[in-house]
Amino acid sequence: xxxxxxxxxxxxxxxxxxxxxxxxxxxxxxxxxxxxxxxxxxxxxxxxxxxxxxxxxxxxxxxxxxxxxxxxxxxxxxxxxxxxxxxxxxxxxxxxxxxxxxxxxxxxxxxxxxxxxxxxxxxxxxxxxxxxxxxxxxxxxxxxxxxxxxxxxxxxxxxxxxxxxxxxxxxxxxxxxxxxxxxxxxxxxxxxxxxxxxxxxxxxxxxxxxxxxxxxxxxxxxxxxxxxxxxxxxxxxxxxxxxxxxxxxxxxxxxxxxxxxxxxxxxxxxxxxxxxxxxxxxxxxxxxxxxxxxxxxxxxxxxxxxxxxxxxxxxxxxxxxxxxxxxxxxxxxxxxxxxxxxxxxxxxxxxxxxxxxxxxxxxxxxxxxxxxxxx
Amino acid sequence: xxxxxxxxxxxxxxxxxxxxxxxxxxxxxxxxxxxxxxxxxxxxxxxxxxxxxxxxxxxxxxxxxxxxxxxxxxxxxxxxxxxxxxxxxxxxxxxxxxxxxxxxxxxxxxxxxxxxxxxxxxxxxxxxxxxxxxxxxxxxxxxxxxxxxxxxxxxxxxxxxxxxxxxxxxxxxxxxxxxxxxxxxxxxxxxxxxxxxxxxxxxxxxxxxxxxxxxxxxxxxxxxxxxxxxxxxxxxxxxxxxxxxxxxxxxxxxxxxxxxxxxxxxxxxxxxx
Numbered sequence: 001x002x003x004x005x006x007x008x009x010x011x012x013x014x015x016x017x018x019x020x021x022x023x024x025x026x027x028x029x030x031x032x033x034x035x036x037x038x039x040x041x042x043x044x045x046x047x048x049x050x051x052x053x054x055x056x057x058x059x060x061x062x063x064x065x066x067x068x069x070x071x072x073x074x075x076x077x078x079x080x081x082x083x084x085x086x087x088x089x090x091x092x093x094x095x096x097x098x099x100x101x102x103x104x105x106x107x108x109x110x111x112x113x114x115x116x117x118x119x120x121x122x123x124x125x126x127x128x129x130x131x132x133x134x135x136x137x138x139x140x141x142x143x144x145x146x147x148x149x150x151x152x153x154x155x156x157x158x159x160x161x162x163x164x165x166x167x168x169x170x171x172x173x174x175x176x177x178x179x180x181x182x183x184x185x186x187x188x189x190x191x192x193x194x195x196x197x198x199x200x201x202x203x204x205x206x207x208x209x210x211x212x213x214x215x216x217x218x219x220x221x222x223x224x225x226x227x228x229x230x231x232x233x234x235x236x237x238x239x240x241x242x243x244x245x246x247x248x249x250x251x252x253x254x255x256x257x258x259x260x261x262x263x264x265x266x267x268x269x270x271x272x273x274x275x276x277x278x279x280x281x282x283x284x285x286x287x288x289x290x291x292x293x294x295x296x297x298x299x300x301x302x303x304x305x306x307x308x309x310x311x312x313x314x315x316x317x318x319x320x321x322x323x324x325x326x327x328x329x330x331x332x333x334x335x336x337x338x339x340x341x342x343x344x345x346x347x348x349x350x351x352x353x354x355x356x357x358x359x360x361x362x363x364x365x366x367x368x369x370x371x372x373x374x375x
Numbered sequence: 376x377x378x379x380x381x382x383x384x385x386x387x388x389x390x391x392x393x394x395x396x397x398x399x400x401x402x403x404x405x406x407x408x409x410x411x412x413x414x415x416x417x418x419x420x421x422x423x424x425x426x427x428x429x430x431x432x433x434x435x436x437x438x439x440x441x442x443x444x445x446x447x448x449x450x451x452x453x454x455x456x457x458x459x460x461x462x463x464x465x466x467x468x469x470x471x472x473x474x475x476x477x478x479x480x481x482x483x484x485x486x487x488x489x490x491x492x493x494x495x496x497x498x499x500x501x502x503x504x505x506x507x508x509x510x511x512x513x514x515x516x517x518x519x520x521x522x523x524x525x526x527x528x529x530x531x532x533x534x535x536x537x538x539x540x541x542x543x544x545x546x547x548x549x550x551x552x553x554x555x556x557x558x559x560x561x562x563x564x565x566x567x568x569x570x571x572x573x574x575x576x577x578x579x580x581x582x583x584x585x586x587x588x589x590x591x592x593x594x595x596x597x598x599x600x601x602x603x604x605x606x607x608x609x610x611x612x613x614x615x616x617x618x619x620x621x622x623x624x625x626x627x628x629x630x631x632x633x634x635x636x637x638x639x640x641x642x643x644x645x646x647x648x
Contacts, residue, residue: 057489069550074550094550094553094554095555095557095558096556097554099554100555101554103547103551105549107547109548109553109566109569110568110570111570111572122559124557124558125556172555198427
């Protein structure tokens, strides 16, 4: 109960955070989480400023939810430290942490009304009954559910239940808000709606928020910063646009729809590490680099293209699938192992008259290739 | 077996036919359960039913049975639910042994239970001697002894039922309550208990029914004193010695009360047909 008001600084934007270095006391959340379970080891450092939304992005089983549960104190840590608003919570039991949590399937108490669900937290923390109910009613009003206050969770739609769950988490006035896949249980239709509502609600929240998701769109829309976790470790972090523009692993590249290669740059040429292939880039570089280009930057030809294209590969078609309003073609060179995806229009594909297994020419302008250092 | 395997598809097609192989023993089993009850109805002395029913001994025994069975259920709830929680939710070292011990009263003959209770709580019993020496209190052959005997035989039903419900409950709701600041006690009262309420209710009904029918442990430990320890089952047995017609009347009353309560409660905790 000795909250030191140390987190006064509010770097709402562009918080200059040294990647995983020391932990300045100004962060609303500074955590080093180490969880061991069987052969799985989670070891991540998370930081978020007050008012900042941090997204944990990663594939299933990467340890995102485990990290969130560790922050909540629901999963025991083997090592590490959790500091929220300058207060060390590492050994504080869950019920005494200043947190609010929204669970993946909301976990609203079925035997209570929406109002009672929201009032539960304040009641548990010693707020008198009438005051707790008043606070709950006000929060439900704010999320636009005043009319549903007396309903049981079963009688609420998915989007409504999600908002009740958020109101319930906010009712305890947490300093750290934890959201575990808050949109995963919703159908695509309501999802966009609830997502933009959630964005507004998160913007109003003045503490640090951590949101676990495997959907890059959630991360882009909701988060100020993204931390990508794979296999229990942080593989990339930064503002969402930066992560999307410059992915550092195949997982992120696939998520944001980029062809990604790691290799060695010599001047304006990148020698791809895993395949005997070269990629020409616009600006000369040296050393270990990533080279990335979007599938729509790839043009396909039946004959060797003539002209200024600097990157041209002869590749075999591995697969063709519809992708939104265009067609995604997967291509590979069976000899060198070089592979890429290309997006073409259905009309363009018809001109090409390709078949799986057929060989075509793929070309990419050097100016379309983004090149950035690994280190 | 092998010859049939080839015609498996044929068997599938004929699946709509009535399965006589199972139906015959099933009908026999049902008859076996229902026939004795029908027998009671057929042999009931309907002409004198009313007068026999209104005899004070009958009323006394019935009231005593209802009161003691209800008290035994209350005690079982008070002690059994926490015990079930311990078994289901903690990693006590001797948990398996404890669970085995809890189920012992289910398998031993109730008379043996009565003897055991006497050995412990009787006037010369392991614990009972102190109660008698220090306070002059003797438990056996009192109404309280009836309740004790019933708790001994009936509580395991409740514990087993509640433990099952606790194991089946989604513990993440308890996690959610913890993140909201609820202590363990509050989580148990406001989240866990409501979640397992159907299991508790089912266990309580089983427990109550078992206590209502208790005979062996009661007659051994509490004796057979009309108005004090003579419950309905004991009254039925005694009546059987003197006038079987009265025994039939008492049996029907016990049957009617049990059925009424079971049917009345069933709708409350399960939608099962």
